[in-house]
Amino acid sequence: MPEELVTTALQRAFLAQPPAPNLLVHAESFWSRFKAELLDGGSFPDLAKAKLGISHHVAYYNTERRHSVIGCLAPNHFETQLKTKSQLCPA
DSSP: OOHHHHHHHHHHHHHHSOOOTTOOOOHHHHHHHHIIIIIITOOOSSHHHHHHHHHHHHHHHHHTOOBGGGTSBOHHHHHHHHHHHHHHSOO
16 A cells, blocks of 8 residues: 555644554554455445545444443444543543
């Protein structure tokens, strides 16, 4: 996967939602898995089908796939919990 594609995706994500302090980005493992599951393993007949497949994978990754490093929660669930806790315990 071209480095520019990954960099652009991260920049867009950070513009949409600024990262929390001390954020660690493990792009290598995410993009390796992403590439293996979708780009290498999938065959897309056209760009529209590729975009649809990618959007489904990203939705799955953020809403359903559990990540051991964040307590076996999906990223969206973890983020919601984090925001709730920070609202209850302001610094």
